[in-house]
Amino acid sequence: MNYLPPKMVCETKILTDDPSSLQGPHKDPLILSSTQMWPPLPTSASLAPPSSGAEEEQAKEKVHIREFQPPDQESARRIFYEGIKERIQSSAFRGLKYQPLLQSIYTVMAVICFVVTKSLLVTCCVPIFLMGMRYYYSRKIILNHLECALRTDMSDIDQYYMRQSGSCFWVAVLDGKVVGIVAARGNEEDNVVELRRMSVDSNYRGKGIAKALGRKVLEFAMLNHYSSIVLGTTAVKIAAHKLYESLGFRHVGVVEHHTVPGMTHSLLERLFFQLRYHRYCLQLREE
Template structure:
């Protein structure tokens, strides 16, 4: 069941409970609007905090973090002179893995094979540099993102429920209205 289906089911259940307790149709109808507003507020707050964190860490100095670091790289997809997608790769010498990071495609250009081409570039880089596997983690809700990783050969290896994104405050309200699942994927290129 998807995140939105679960949320709608919870809202429906709470609306019914609210009506049973208050016997007020007005209050019962306002509750889902209030809850959706709170979900939107906290989702936006967390996502903006996460983006600010990213822009203050590796994305603040792409050249230093990805281009000068051995075994790492950063690619940009261009179309008609515009950046339409990015992806990064960060090597880990300790376990000889390459982490696929920061894959993003402009929403206007999704579904055109750009993400798949970027993913293949990372896999090619991993093979040229003799990494034993490529790993990635994602909080993507969209099924299309997960299907993309699987089409590239990645295997789903686990999920962490109630994952904390960088920039989250861990407040009770934040945890109630914004819950994240962190999916881990791995593509074994060769045995170590």
């Protein structure tokens, strides 16, 4: 399988709505064109909501997405670290909403406490204790997971993505500052590309940057004739899942009790920390 060099891919734009212009002569036709899935790739001025302020309009014009360069390493690691770290509270508190079994166990524990102690005050402290334990284990495991990622692909982005055939890494830049990241990792055997490491600086969200980053991966996949794009996420926030759906991804399954590096599978971990791993797929062409 032949891949376009990352630099060529990142500097190429989709100039037509005709899917045949994006394919080689012997490829199957695309299932969806870019305009069928969403409007044409946004200009830099469309990455933020409308505003009457002249300063905001100027800022929007300066937002653009380009391929990763070695000087971006620390900024990319920071955005990735802060984005994943935000999931500590989401996993500890919002995540309980999707864990009915644990809800039942916690309720039984509170009832048993009341039966044994006959104290309403002590019983009221049980939920506080349980939430505290959930936060402790969520923080412990997610930070361990982060350290693992920072020691592997995020330790040398240029080597892991830019110098690997079928892979690439992009950054979103505003006024010379890196404010968002996304990666594409190709699998030649399955003819599938994985969308990875998407994150936007919390100070610059709500401007459409994440969607533009996702579209860049779509463009990369189409130009390199991949059959589909896949991604997996443990995100709890509904906004993250709506973003993937707006990009055309289809939810294809959930893995309960997902494990990540740093987990010991102890009884306490299973009692206070659980992850749901959502899988998404965007089919570009039939094989």
